[in-house]
Amino acid sequence: MVECVHNNYRHHIGSHEEIMAMQAKHKVLATYSYEPTTIERGYNNRTLYISVGGEFDTSAQDPLTASVTGPNGIIIGEKAVSEDMKKKFVGGKGFDLYHLWKAVKADTQWNDACNDIVISPGPLAGITQYPGAGKSLVCCISPTTHLPVDSNVGGYFGPFLKFAGFDAIELQGKAEEELIIVIDGNKHTISVETAPEEAFDSHILGEQLTEMYADNEEDKPNISVISSGRAAENSYIGILNFTFWDKRRNCLRLKQAGRGGIGTVFRHKRIKAVVIKYSGTHANLNNPVKPGLINAAGIRLHKEMSLLDDRQNGMRHIGTANIIEVMDKYDLLPTHNYQYGMHPETPKIASKVFIEKYITQNVPDGCWYGCSMSCAKAADNFELRTGAYKGHKVCVDGPEYENAGGLGSNVGVFDPRWILEANFYCDTYGLDTISMGTMTAFAMECFQRGLYTLDDTEGLDMRWGNGYTLNELMHQMVAGDGFGMIVGKGIRHQKRIFAERFGKVAPEYEYMLQGKTWNAIPVPEEKVVLTNVINPDLDDCKYLKDENYDDKAIMESIKGTPLSNPGAANDSAFVAHPQRWEKIEGIPTISREEIADWPVGKPYYSTDPDCEYTNGRPWVKMTQEQVDYMNKFAMENKGLEYSEYLMKESLAQQGGYALCNKGAQHDEAWLIFMDMVNNQIPTFEDKAEALHYFPMFRTWFGLLGLCKLPWNDVTPLDNKYEAEPAKIPGHVRNYFDIYEGVLGERLDEASMVQQSERVYTFQRCFILRMGSGQRANDFPPVRSLGPITKEEYLSREERYDKQILDKQGIDVSGKSVEEKIQIIMDYRIDQFEQLVDAVYLRRGWTPNGTVKLEKLIELGMDIPELVQTVRPYLKAEGYWPTGEEYAKYENM
């Protein structure tokens, strides 16, 4: 049993009687009873469709085979899953994208009612004999990228959905009031209900709904809830939390579909939660054809976990956070917005610190039954110091590696307490930890490079290491006010807003401010000001003393303003202070359309609806030079913030990020060690082959409902003797076995890759349809390619000097740092372009990144939707094939 678990937040949830009283306030708007099915070879052969309301065009969607309607456009119904759909799209992300394509149009925006959140677990999901088989894939049009985004998530919802009778669920429309959807997989009923009184934040709401719909304590593991949180509504980086009940801890656990703002879409639809209930889980509910194959593969992996995990990655003790110090040692831990890959304070956030001080040990932390890897670690009894739940002792799900990187080193926070606090608030408020970390890092660097000041943040100190600021930004997103409202929109929006608002007043326009005083609006109450939140003792690492940052000057400038007196006992602490400035009369207010032609440096205000943050500091446009400077270190691609690995020394990983269909996420390819350390893929062709195989191989997990981690976070003893040990061939054979076990067909490597390539290619065409998917969209921020500042170059000066000599044949003696940066970056940009050429060629795309018709035909994906999408691009590029065999595609 777990000892000393005193998570004490339950008083916020309410008593059983109070929760039942909440349920009594529900109004059932629609109910639907469906016929039970028997799962055959992993499939139910039907999709659950729910519109929560509103009017939109559904003519391109598959027809409903049965349905009921409710008020305000509510629909609950079913769609058939065809054999062709299974063959081409398999399940999981494939099914998601299939439905999403039909739901939206090329000009659909994320907040249109027709935007479709699709969740599918895949045909292998739900087996309990093999670790990591409880995944769901979630897709929708993203608020940050305006493209289809996919995100995978554990927890019990996906398997329960399948056991309830559906291979996927679509959530479309926009409700007129806060709703929940309740699926009872045993009674075969679905209801759409109002839910006016339940909380919004996930750790409270999940427990309320679990208590509400469980028959008794023993029934709680049979409930899973999808929810988001309050900050998801005021940001573009909302997540979905999928719950499971942790019997050992006697509390709810949260797993996240994190990337791309799916939770923002969920909350925009005014869906408060989706609840599913299913009792009766057992190993063979998928009705597998050859269960013996699954059992044998499972036993092999369980034995490896038992025998090898302690001496390999320690996943059972700390989960993915085991690599924090490994990344630091290999110069890969993103630090200060990806400037550096290591930091002298990393030992403060090393995995052993979390193991020894925070993470409850010896608990089987699997996020689905049967997962002996059990990496879903948690810190119990963690006392919060800020925000809505200050003083509560809570269960924090994490930290995962990405959380420690994003909410830690990348923003210069090396205090595990701030990391865990931010981890908790990201989850319960419904925010993506990765985007939160990376976009805060960008905002911090802009601040410290002088692109904006405390006047723009109402005194919120945006320097590296301020863990209080990191959390305060999230609290502001919940409140719907403050600088956090800008940060929460993500880097792509930050860039635009900073460029429009945070320029310097040009001398010729200073008259507009003369004689006018910005009047501080009285502050109703002082906020608690923490001391000693910033303590970057970097004397033992000189290069980390960023030359352009002058902390002393910043502190002096603060002291010269009213913001220097926040009422704190310690006047050396500068943290959030709710000072607000009134608008200055006489400065014109213009529309969004007028901003483009407005003079640089001339103050103005705008009616831009994106700027709910109404600080009265006049807006001033940046110069183009400032904008270009800022864009160099804005770490997003296609609108998605980079995840937490330093990629600048690995050309292959630069491609892995920038060529990723959804934006800068590493789940398609993680090649840093193969490339940078092992030097296994030295040529462009080698890298292109890796950037073909691994994205296709990894896509397969998301089609089938599997977790990637059991593939290569433990490796068989005899893996070292394999011809290609990086592919973990023994585990790939396991996947062939469990696929055959469930579906009855044997895959090989080629057929496995082809399954993925069909869906991958479909997604590439999808992003082309939505206005991306061309070469220009795949170009990354230049910081991802190499050193762009003096600080970065000097941090690795010897290495870079040698690289220039060895690879470019240039002796850099006597050259300035600026000259050397220019030399190495010109080379690296050229290398990146050559890589892109090689990858496009390998993938069967044109030099501009368009999927060729011949590739669609080869994959059997020459379906009208895709042909019509690529045709105008191929014709414009001169790649539309001629010949009789292609004639039928002219008018398809």
Place this chain on the structure above:
Amino acid sequence: MIKLNNRDYPYREGLTVRSLMDENGFVFQDIVVKINGKVVRDEAWSSTVIHDEDDVQMIHIFGGG
């Protein structure tokens, strides 16, 4: 001179697999070591001496998150 992961690396007498790993900061737990194509088992890393002109591969089996 030896080859370490297909790159030139200075040879010195008495160089072992373990000392070569230490010099290069190779601390990851799951590394496959091969000398001239032959696997060196973990327990032999400290005692295995590397000779001049050996082709040493230290392959980190790490596929990322």
